[in-house]
Amino acid sequence: MKKKISVIGLGNRGTEYMGFLKAFHSSRVEIHALCDIRQQALDDISPKFSVPKERQFISTESFFAQGVISDALIISTQDASHYEIAKQAILTGYKLILLEKPVSGIKEEYISLRNLARENKTLLIVCHVLRYSNYYGKIKEIITSGQIGDIVTINHTENVGYFHFAHSFVRGNWRNEFTSTPSILAKCCHDLDLIAWFMNSPCVSVNSVGSLNFFKKENAPAGATPACMGGCKVKKNCPYDAESLYITDPFYKAKFIKYMGRTLTGKASNSKKDIKDAIKNGDYGRCVFMCDNNVCDNQLVTMTFENGASAVLNMNGFSDKMFRECHIVGTKGELIGYGTKLKMNIFGGKSKTIHTFSPNIGGHVEGDIRLVSRFVKILCGDTKDLTDITTIDATVASHNMALAAEESRKSGGATVFVKDDE
Numbered sequence: 001m002k003k004k005i006s007v008i009g010l011g012n013r014g015t016e017y018m019g020f021l022k023a024f025h026s027s028r029v030e031i032h033a034l035c036d037i038r039q040q041a042l043d044d045i046s047p048k049f050s051v052p053k054e055r056q057f058i059s060t061e062s063f064f065a066q067g068v069i070s071d072a073l074i075i076s077t078q079d080a081s082h083y084e085i086a087k088q089a090i091l092t093g094y095k096l097i098l099l100e101k102p103v104s105g106i107k108e109e110y111i112s113l114r115n116l117a118r119e120n121k122t123l124l125i126v127c128h129v130l131r132y133s134n135y136y137g138k139i140k141e142i143i144t145s146g147q148i149g150d151i152v153t154i155n156h157t158e159n160v161g162y163f164h165f166a167h168s169f170v171r172g173n174w175r176n177e178f179t180s181t182p183s184i185l186a187k188c189c190h191d192l193d194l195i196a197w198f199m200n201s202p203c204v205s206v207n208s209v210g211s212l213n214f215f216k217k218e219n220a221p222a223g224a225t226p227a228c229m230g231g232c233k234v235k236k237n238c239p240y241d242a243e244s245l246y247i248t249d250p251f252y253k254a255k256f257i258k259y260m261g262r263t264l265t266g267k268a269s270n271s272k273k274d275i276k277d278a279i280k281n282g283d284y285g286r287c288v289f290m291c292d293n294n295v296c297d298n299q300l301v302t303m304t305f306e307n308g309a310s311a312v313l314n315m316n317g318f319s320d321k322m323f324r325e326c327h328i329v330g331t332k333g334e335l336i337g338y339g340t341k342l343k344m345n346i347f348g349g350k351s352k353t354i355h356t357f358s359p360n361i362g363g364h365v366e367g368d369i370r371l372v373s374r375f376v377k378i379l380c381g382d383t384k385d386l387t388d389i390t391t392i393d394a395t396v397a398s399h400n401m402a403l404a405a406e407e408s409r410k411s412g413g414a415t416v417f418v419k420d421d422e
């Protein structure tokens with residue numbers, strides 16, 4: 001019999017996971033029930049997965065009122081709702097939950113969720129998708145094998161991409177720390193999770209500097225207007241012009257932006273007219289210098305670890321492409337990675353390009369696909385080795401590091417000690 005999965009939150013992430021479940025695992029699992037606060041989302045998505053009316057829910061209250069109706073649950077709503085929905089899910093009795101990151105920007109919340117999961121023997125997996133990719137898995141494997149010796153330092157850069165940053169962190173859902181979380185948590189909990197995973201040693205202290213440097217009113221050029229399509233005189237030379245980004249830009253950015261059509265319009269399938277209307281009237285057509293954003297567009301975090309090693313994370317929103325760079329320096333050798341390509345140099349020995357089997361789509365989407373596969377395996381009973389699974393227990397480390405970084409940044413870069421929460 002097929003295992004049943006319910007999904008709460010039918011936006012980009014929820015539907016992507018459901019797509020992978022259907023494409024790769026339909027012989028083992030089926031989508032049983034759906035929940036979203038938007039009727040449009042239920043109407044769009046339910047037919048694609050043959051979910052009947054009686055298993056479509058317009059609120060989490062009505063969903064949880066049914067008790068446990070599936071073998072597993074995916075929670076892919078926006079950041080601020082994760083804690084309450086996950087708590088409700090555990091208390092209702094769900095034993096296997098896939099929860100989108102970040103868990104919460106409030107420490108008491110993610111710690112209490114961890115404790116609740118432990119008490120109820122719930123496997124709460126957080127979607128730190130990068131860990132599941134072959135590329136990052138290979139890095140971890142090499143570190144664990146001892147080939148580069150003991151880690152001395154890690155230098156990791158998250159180049160968010162100027163168009164991605166503008167979309168998500170200036171105009172979009174993660175622009176304001178009070179409605180979502182600071183960018184160092186929202187965007188970089190993945191990077192901090194990787195650093196913590198590679199180090200395999202608790203983070204002791206953090207220092208951080210950073211700011212909202214560019215996307216603010218005083219940087220608006222003369223002639224700019226609040227909306228790109230509202231008569232802006234400088235849109236022709238502006239890389240952030242919404243009309244160009246969302247409608248006329250060339251291929252590689254268009255690919256990202258196309259994926260975001262649902263975010264702009266609220267509709268699963270959207271026409272050019274829908275997108276144009278959304279840009280004319282909605283958040284995503286706003287001048288990037290005149291939004292209500294407050295999250296950092298650049299932040300540096302330095303970290304020390306119990307094993308004596310150190311790390312630096314550099315997040316910036318200005319690169320031409322979206323990519324992560326990582327330089328891991330050990331006592332015997334180093335690893336240098338650019339998100340898909342990986343090179344290992346052994347001191348006094350050979351240099352080697354490491355090939356990882358992956359579709360040429362970068363760690364993120366590959367990680368998404370493999371996370372879903374791992375989730376299905378666990379759901380179907382393969383729970384032998386959960387060592388590298390991103391459980392809520394493992395997630396606490398990255399979230400602690402992010403919150404400590406924010407505390408440090410807000411106090412001018414002062415050292416903040418990261419407490420052990422056991």
Ligand SMILES: NC(=O)c1ccc[n+]([C@@H]2O[C@H](COP(=O)([O-])OP(=O)(O)OC[C@H]3O[C@@H](n4cnc5c(N)ncnc54)[C@H](O)[C@@H]3O)[C@@H](O)[C@H]2O)c1
Pocket residue numbers: 008009010011012013014035036037038041059060076077078079081100101102127128129173186263
């Ligand atoms: N793991 C990753 O790499 C990764 C990447 C991007 C985003 N995310 C995270 O995934 C989450 C979802 O992101 P998204 O881009 O899919 O967002 P989205 O806005 O496209 O989708 C969220 C959906 O949840 C629904 N929703 C909101 N509140 C709800 C509630 N209380 N009950 C039921 N449904 C509700 C919305 O109507 C919407 O359909 C976010 O927390 C985001 O930070 C994770």
